[in-house]
Amino acid sequence: MSVVVTRFAPSPTGFLHAGNYRTAVFAYLFAKHTGGSFVLRIEDTDKERSKPEYEANILESLAWLDLPADRRYRQSDNTARYRELLEKSVAAGIAYVSKETPRNPGDREEVIRFKNPGGAVSFVDGIRGEITMDVSDLGDFVIARSFDEPVFHFAVVVDDADEGITHVIRGEDHIANTPRQILLQRALGFPLPAYAHLPLILNPDRTKLSKRKGAKALTEYRDQGMLPEAMLNYLAFLGWNPGDEREYLSRKELIEAFDLTRIQKGSAIFDEIKLLSVNQHWMRALSDEDFAARGDFQTSDPGRLRSVVPLLKERAHTFQEAREMLSGELACFFREPVLEHDKLTAKELPNCPDNMTKSALEELLELVEALPEGVSAGAVKDALMPRADAEEKKGKGGRGAILWPLRYALSGQERSPDPFTLISILGPKEAVSRIQKAIAILEG
Ligand code: GLU
Numbered sequence: 001m002s003v004v005v006t007r008f009a010p011s012p013t014g015f016l017h018a019g020n021y022r023t024a025v026f027a028y029l030f031a032k033h034t035g036g037s038f039v040l041r042i043e044d045t046d047k048e049r050s051k052p053e054y055e056a057n058i059l060e061s062l063a064w065l066d067l068p069a070d071r072r073y074r075q076s077d078n079t080a081r082y083r084e085l086l087e088k089s090v091a092a093g094i095a096y097v098s099k100e101t102p103r104n105p106g107d108r109e110e111v112i113r114f115k116n117p118g119g120a121v122s123f124v125d126g127i128r129g130e131i132t133m134d135v136s137d138l139g140d141f142v143i144a145r146s147f148d149e150p151v152f153h154f155a156v157v158v159d160d161a162d163e164g165i166t167h168v169i170r171g172e173d174h175i176a177n178t179p180r181q182i183l184l185q186r187a188l189g190f191p192l193p194a195y196a197h198l199p200l201i202l203n204p205d206r207t208k209l210s211k212r213k214g215a216k217a218l219t220e221y222r223d224q225g226m227l228p229e230a231m232l233n234y235l236a237f238l239g240w241n242p243g244d245e246r247e248y249l250s251r252k253e254l255i256e257a258f259d260l261t262r263i264q265k266g267s268a269i270f271d272e273i274k275l276l277s278v279n280q281h282w283m284r285a286l287s288d289e290d291f292a293a294r295g296d297f298q299t300s301d302p303g304r305l306r307s308v309v310p311l312l313k314e315r316a317h318t319f320q321e322a323r324e325m326l327s328g329e330l331a332c333f334f335r336e337p338v339l340e341h342d343k344l345t346a347k348e349l350p351n352c353p354d355n356m357t358k359s360a361l362e363e364l365l366e367l368v369e370a371l372p373e374g375v376s377a378g379a380v381k382d383a384l385m386p387r388a389d390a391e392e393k394k395g396k397g398g399r400g401a402i403l404w405p406l407r408y409a410l411s412g413q414e415r416s417p418d419p420f421t422l423i424s425i426l427g428p429k430e431a432v433s434r435i436q437k438a439i440a441i442l443e444g
Pocket residue numbers: 009010011043156169170171174
């Protein structure tokens with residue numbers, strides 16, 4: 001087989017959603033799997049709707065996913081080439097300039113039409129098998145509005161041939177365009193590429209994934225703090241699998257395993273919940289150092305941040321969530337708690353004496369003072385839990401009457417990690433100082 005060349009050919013007429021990039025992922029992986037090259041073609045023939053910001057977003061998205069193109073160009077840079085071939089086509093009698101009767105204001109009086117030979121066109125699609133369509137009904141279809149304005153079909157066919165594209169991998173919505181493009185390839189004497197039309201991507205409710213239905217631009221996931229390796233992994237599995245049990249494949253493993261034969265025929269479901277769990281997997285796979293470095297965390301205490309990373313790995317599905325936790329339920333690791341007297345005593349049992357919280361905290365204080373630096377949460381629990389259990393024996397809910405004020409004294413927050421985790425990360429010294437402040441408030 002000659003060297004594979006694939007392409008991704010987005011139109012910069014809007015922000016592309018994650019599903020659109022699945023096409024780029026498949027085209028890239030297949031090219032790299034076979035040692036071939038991957039071309040990025042910006043299809044900007046629609047001058048009104050194409051916008052530089054959309055093109056910039058496409059480049060950013062591909063850079064984020066780390067799908068570098070071996071060659072990249074815009075169709076608007078190729079106008080001279082299209083003109084040359086349009087003129088040749090007309091001269092050769094493949095196409096002709098057709099006089100039109102304008103129906104609407106602004107309609108052309110002249111367009112260039114292809115002389116359609118009619119009949120049936122067949123091609124073998126790498127995913128769906130043989131597809132045959134009768135092209136007679138298409139009539140002499142328009143291939144350019146003027147010599148400088150080819151329409152989509154003509155430009156695609158010229159570019160695919162000029163770039164030596166061997167495999168056209170694109171969405172199933174383009175199946176209907178293929179016979180028209182094959183007619184043009186034949187007429188122009190171009191080689192026919194292989195085709196693989198990818199199954200649709202649906203929302204969990206089986207409606208089509210689309211911007212109109214609220215699908216997000218891919219870069220929104222980046223901004224939300226997803227890892228590109230997670231997104232790449234997720235997109236590669238939208239309609240493909242490696243044929244074994246593996247669910248999490250690195251970029252290198254994907255390139256090794258990817259193959260067009262295992263692309264499924266049925267539509268794939270874009271499920272954000274699954275995507276979040278894939279992202280969590282990749283976040284957890286980072287070393288604590290890498291996690292802290294890649295999370296874009298604004299913190300004045302990097303050492304403390306590092307010790308909080310295991311908690312973030314347990315809880316967060318995205319880095320944005322992790323950042324929110326640092327200013328929410330985990331904020332107590334980075335600032336002194338501001339305590340309210342009534343919250344300290346909020347869980348006291350009705351039948352307990354008034355000063356129960358204070359005396360319990362004093363007892364716990366002694367136990368915490370005896371803990372070594374660097375103590376694990378498990379060891380803290382072993383040291384303190386018997387005191388809480390003793391309280392539970394006195395009455396149901398007694399454990400909370402001890403653990404709540406301890407946790408609140410340490411965090412100043414209604415929600416936080418458990419007190420053992422807090423003590424282990426704060427260290428016994430800082431924990432002691434916080435407990436002492438709580439006792440002082442209860443004395444006051
Ligand atoms: N520009 C087309 C699109 O964005 C893709 C054309 C193709 O892949 O042939 O849908």
